[in-house]
Amino acid sequence: MTTRIAVLADSTLGNDSRAQRVARAAADAGYDVTLIGRAEGRPAPVLKGVAVITVDVPETLRRHRIRRPRPGLRWPLAYRCAEAHRYRTAQLAVREQLLGTRAAELGVMYRPLVRQAAARAAYSLARARYEVRRAWTRARSAQYQAAVRRRRVPDGFLDDLATALSRLMPARRAWRRLEPLLLDLEAAYGPVLDERRPQLIHARGRRVLGVALRAAVRAEAAGRSVKVVWDADECAALGPAGSRRAAAARDADERAHAAGADAVVTVCEAYAEQLRTRHKLPVPPAVVLNAPAYQERSEQRDVGGVRAACRLGPDVPLLVHSGAVAPERGLLTAVEALPKLYDLHAAFVVPDPGAAYVRTLIERAAELGVASRLHILPFVPPEEIARYLASADIGVVPVHHLPHHEVGLAARYLEYAHARLPVVVSDVRVMAAATLSLGNGEVFRAADTADFVRAVGAVLTNRPRYRRAYQRSPMLGKWSWQTQSGPLLEVYARLAGTPTVAGPAVLART
Known part of the structure; x- marks a missing residue:
C-alpha cells in the first residue's frame, strides 16, 4: 500500500x-x-x-483582537470594534452628502425671502450639529486607529508586562x-x-x-x-x-x-x-536547501524570460531581484543606485506587485527620475524561475545585516546560480563567503549605495568571467534540488518504513 x-x-x-x-x-x-x-x-x-x-483561512480569531482593541485609559474615546468605527464613519459621510444636497436646494426650492431665510437658519443649525458630530467622530476614530496600531505591533509597557506574565x-x-x-x-x-x-x-x-x-x-x-x-x-x-x-x-x-x-x-x-x-x-x-532543480543551459544567451517581460533588447544591461520585498531586503539601495548606473534597468520579481513597500520603491524611483528603468513583475512557477531569470545580466541580494541573513544561502541566490547569473551580494557572512570562494560575483558593504554601484559596475565590465565560474565548480550539482531532496526522502523512508528512493543523479562538475 x-x-x-x-x-x-x-x-x-x-x-x-x-x-x-x-x-x-x-x-x-x-x-x-x-x-x-x-x-x-x-x-x-x-x-x-x-x-x-x-x-x-479567514483569521477570525487573530483579527478579532485587532478589530476590538481594549481602549483602556490611554484611548478612552476609541470605538470598541471595527463595525462601530465603520458605521460611524459611513454615517458621517452620508450626513455630509445630504448637507451638500440641502445647500443646493436652498437656492432652488425656496424662492420667497421669508421661506428662504427660515430654510437657511435650519440649514445652519444642521451644519453646526454636523460639525460637532464630525469633530467627535474624528476624535474617536483617531483614538480607535491608534489602539489598532498598538494591537498590530504591541510594544508598549503594558503589552510587554502582559507578555512577561x-x-x-x-x-x-x-x-x-x-x-x-x-x-x-x-x-x-x-x-x-x-x-x-x-x-x-x-x-x-x-x-x-x-x-x-x-x-x-x-x-x-x-x-x-x-x-x-x-x-x-x-x-x-x-x-x-x-x-x-x-x-x-x-x-x-x-x-x-x-x-x-x-x-x-x-x-x-x-x-x-x-x-x-x-x-x-x-x-x-x-x-535541505530550497534549491532549484538542476537543468542544462546552453552557451547561447537567452533573450526571453525576464528581459522579454521588461520589453528590453539584448544589449540593455539588466539586474534582477527575485523574492519578497521588505526594508531589510535592501532593495532601496538598488533603486537609489540607478541614477549612477546610467542605462541599467532593474527588475524586481515579487509575489505581490501591489504591496505597500513595492509602491514605496516605485515612488522613490520616480523621485530620482528613474521610474522608467524600474520594472515590477509577478512571480513565475518555481520550475520556471531559473530559466526565466537567465536573460538578465546580474542577480542581486542586497540584504542588510540581520542574524537570519548571515547564516544561510537565500533561495534567490541559488536561483541566480542555476540561471548562471553573476551575483552582487551584500557582505553577509555565508553568501559573501560563497561568492568570494566561487568567484561568481562581487560583494559590497550592506546598505552602501556607492559600494553597490562599484560592485555592479565591476560585474558589468566582465560578465563572461563571472559566468564561467559556474563551469569551473561542482557547486551547482550540490545546490540542486535533485541532491538536496535526498536527505528529505531518507527521512520519509525511515519514518514510513519504505525503501529509500534516490533522486536523479547530477554530474559533480557542470
Whole structure:
C-alpha cells in the first residue's frame, strides 16, 4: 500500500516554491501526496502526481483582537470594534452628502425671502450639529486607529508586562493567548487533515506544526499511526520577531510542539544547530536547501524570460531581484543606485506587485527620475524561475545585516546560480563567503549605495568571467534540488518504513 503524505503549508501555494518542490519530490518517489495550503485569488498550482487542496483561512480569531482593541485609559474615546468605527464613519459621510444636497436646494426650492431665510437658519443649525458630530467622530476614530496600531505591533509597557506574565504560563496555554492565528489555522486545516487520513504529515513552517501534531493525536485515538516531519525552514527565527509579544509567541509555540515532531529538517546549518540545542532533539535536523532543480543551459544567451517581460533588447544591461520585498531586503539601495548606473534597468520579481513597500520603491524611483528603468513583475512557477531569470545580466541580494541573513544561502541566490547569473551580494557572512570562494560575483558593504554601484559596475565590465565560474565548480550539482531532496526522502523512508528512493543523479562538475 502506498504511503499517504500530506504537505501542509501556511502559505499561498503559488508563491511557495519549497512546498511545491517537497510535494513533487515525494510524488516522484512514489508516495501518494496531498499539498494543502491557503486559498488565493488565482488558481492553485497544478503539480504532476500531487493532489492540491486550498483552504480558506479567514483569521477570525487573530483579527478579532485587532478589530476590538481594549481602549483602556490611554484611548478612552476609541470605538470598541471595527463595525462601530465603520458605521460611524459611513454615517458621517452620508450626513455630509445630504448637507451638500440641502445647500443646493436652498437656492432652488425656496424662492420667497421669508421661506428662504427660515430654510437657511435650519440649514445652519444642521451644519453646526454636523460639525460637532464630525469633530467627535474624528476624535474617536483617531483614538480607535491608534489602539489598532498598538494591537498590530504591541510594544508598549503594558503589552510587554502582559507578555512577561504570559511567559509564566505553561507553553501549551501561552501560545494560544499570544498568537490566536494558530487557532485559526487549527480550525481551517484540522478537518482537512482528518478527512485525508495521511500516514505522514510534512509541516512546512512552525505555525502548522501544532496543527499536524494534533491531527496525529486524533488519528492515534482512531487507531491510525501518523508521523510528523517539521520543516523549520524559516531562518528568520534567528532574527527579530517584530515585538516582544511575537517573540514570546514564537518561543511558546516551539516549546509546546517542537519535541513532538518525529523528525526535523531545516534550510541552514546554523538554525539546525540552534534547534538541536534549544529543544534537545535526539537526532540533528537534516539540512535541505530550497534549491532549484538542476537543468542544462546552453552557451547561447537567452533573450526571453525576464528581459522579454521588461520589453528590453539584448544589449540593455539588466539586474534582477527575485523574492519578497521588505526594508531589510535592501532593495532601496538598488533603486537609489540607478541614477549612477546610467542605462541599467532593474527588475524586481515579487509575489505581490501591489504591496505597500513595492509602491514605496516605485515612488522613490520616480523621485530620482528613474521610474522608467524600474520594472515590477509577478512571480513565475518555481520550475520556471531559473530559466526565466537567465536573460538578465546580474542577480542581486542586497540584504542588510540581520542574524537570519548571515547564516544561510537565500533561495534567490541559488536561483541566480542555476540561471548562471553573476551575483552582487551584500557582505553577509555565508553568501559573501560563497561568492568570494566561487568567484561568481562581487560583494559590497550592506546598505552602501556607492559600494553597490562599484560592485555592479565591476560585474558589468566582465560578465563572461563571472559566468564561467559556474563551469569551473561542482557547486551547482550540490545546490540542486535533485541532491538536496535526498536527505528529505531518507527521512520519509525511515519514518514510513519504505525503501529509500534516490533522486536523479547530477554530474559533480557542470
